[in-house]
Amino acid sequence: MTPRLFAGLAGAVVAFAAVAQNSTVDGIAKYREALQDGNPAELWEARGEGLWKEPRGPNKVSLERCDLGLGAGVVKGAYAQLPKYFADADRVMDLETRLVWCMVKLQGISEADAKKNPFGNGNDKKSNIEALVAYVTSESRGVKMNVSVAHPKEMQMYRVGEKMFYFRGGPHDFGCVTCHGADNQRIRLQDLPNLTKIEGAQKAYTTWPAYRVSQGELRTFQWRLNDCFRQQRFPELEFGSDASIALTMFLAKNANGATFDAPAIKR
Amino acid sequence: MNRRRRQVLKSGSGVTLLALIAAAGWLKPGDASAQSWNKAAFDTKSMADTMKALGGGEPVQSKDIIFFQTPDIAENGAVVPVGITSNIPKTESIAVLIEKNPNMLAAVFDIPPGTEPSISTRVKMGQSSNIYALVKADGKYFVAAKDVKVTLGGCGG
Amino acid sequence: MADPMKIRATLVGDSTEIKVLMSHEMETGQRKDAQGAVIPAWFIQNVTVAHGGTTVLAAQWGPAVAKNPFLSFKFKGGAKGDKVTIAWVDNRGDKRTDEATIA
Numbered sequence: 001m002t003p004r005l006f007a008g009l010a011g012a013v014v015a016f017a018a019v020a021q022n023s024t025v026d027g028i029a030k031y032r033e034a035l036q037d038g039n040p041a042e043l044w045e046a047r048g049e050g051l052w053k054e055p056r057g058p059n060k061v062s063l064e065r066c067d068l069g070l071g072a073g074v075v076k077g078a079y080a081q082l083p084k085y086f087a088d089a090d091r092v093m094d095l096e097t098r099l100v101w102c103m104v105k106l107q108g109i110s111e112a113d114a115k116k117n118p119f120g121n122g123n124d125k126k127s128n129i130e131a132l133v134a135y136v137t138s139e140s141r142g143v144k145m146n147v148s149v150a151h152p153k154e155m156q157m158y159r160v161g162e163k164m165f166y167f168r169g170g171p172h173d174f175g176c177v178t179c180h181g182a183d184n185q186r187i188r189l190q191d192l193p194n195l196t197k198i199e200g201a202q203k204a205y206t207t208w209p210a211y212r213v214s215q216g217e218l219r220t221f222q223w224r225l226n227d228c229f230r231q232q233r234f235p236e237l238e239f240g241s242d243a244s245i246a247l248t249m250f251l252a253k254n255a256n257g258a259t260f261d262a263p264a265i266k267r
Numbered sequence: 268m269n270r271r272r273r274q275v276l277k278s279g280s281g282v283t284l285l286a287l288i289a290a291a292g293w294l295k296p297g298d299a300s301a302q303s304w305n306k307a308a309f310d311t312k313s314m315a316d317t318m319k320a321l322g323g324g325e326p327v328q329s330k331d332i333i334f335f336q337t338p339d340i341a342e343n344g345a346v347v348p349v350g351i352t353s354n355i356p357k358t359e360s361i362a363v364l365i366e367k368n369p370n371m372l373a374a375v376f377d378i379p380p381g382t383e384p385s386i387s388t389r390v391k392m393g394q395s396s397n398i399y400a401l402v403k404a405d406g407k408y409f410v411a412a413k414d415v416k417v418t419l420g421g422c423g424g
Numbered sequence: 425m426a427d428p429m430k431i432r433a434t435l436v437g438d439s440t441e442i443k444v445l446m447s448h449e450m451e452t453g454q455r456k457d458a459q460g461a462v463i464p465a466w467f468i469q470n471v472t473v474a475h476g477g478t479t480v481l482a483a484q485w486g487p488a489v490a491k492n493p494f495l496s497f498k499f500k501g502g503a504k505g506d507k508v509t510i511a512w513v514d515n516r517g518d519k520r521t522d523e524a525t526i527a
Binding site: 381 | 501
């Protein structure tokens, strides 16, 4: 076989493999596009809006006076500026911890009850938190991320979150950075966003919460972090913990400038 | 009746197209507006069982049945978008069958006059398989197939 | 009672386009719980869409329709302000009927 013919064949084999790889990537892209029309997350948004407006708890009061950072009852654009320092609680809170705060302070629900079922499981075990998050986040769709770190406690949370992102531990010596610290990494067919770069950070944060087809549920950012910890074989990330807020603060602020586009739909 | 001739009609995959119509439950005459649910049709597990309920005409492969917004690869078999348009005149029904699911028949849509013979929905696929679009038009049966690969099965767990 | 459906009915030329999301487990009956017991099948069996007293679509479903089902189709006719009714019945006899206005 002449060298030129051999090179030609080798080139053809490489090109064929590349085409096969690309057609898989294209196929997945088409699948994701076909899913966009009709997002079951809307069912959670509707339920969440109902829960926001319904008088509930011992105090029989709705959440319509809950201050999510833009003033009492202002929902539009609220998610895009969270997490945030709240003077009345003297701490930095993300959406979920703020919702729990409002359920406790306004509605008189106990903190244990408010935090009881953060991640739903089927029609028999629906999570009110997930529905409320779906509703509130839907009211930030189209808004540019604008998380502030001006307050010292906000900056502190950001720095702690940053440390956590790079911290390696657990039986596999994993850190968030292990999966999300480089370009072109994937687990099986799932591309892993590089969260240390602005494009990756923006695209990842602005597409949560999302209806996860594989879960059959609307999943929030608290769930996403909790599941990452599980996949890294870390101890459980407690719902609403300072650790979860710190990581959320780090990732949310890094997405600043991007347009929020959730609730989304993912595999 | 020459049974050998019917056996010869088997397609390459071993699934007879006649079995598909039986699976779709079109063998019983039924009022489209009645709220009946054809249990037998949705219970078909093996081709042999469905072949027992033979009737109706042989479905013809048709290029006038189009799949739209149906991906070649589904990231998760729990939710596979399927869109089917029938350009065959006098379409009465469109059924969706998934060859390798535990039960083949997924859905049947009765199309009254005035409704476009085109539906879009989502199905579960247990594994990579052919999706059959079975159309009944003017009393005759037509079929088209599309191969859909599934990276993660969507039936259990 | 099940959660309400999310229905969108829009006039497209001289046709009405219906897009509906239903809240339903659509349990196949193939899954087992943590104790190994089969989770019983629970799924929508019949769907009827009506406009002006006429059925514009009637469907029979099995458990292979995806959870939280989505359905989209078009019918000729309809005018802004008209009502469209969608009803489903599941294998437990649970029902749900919701209405939407054509926009």
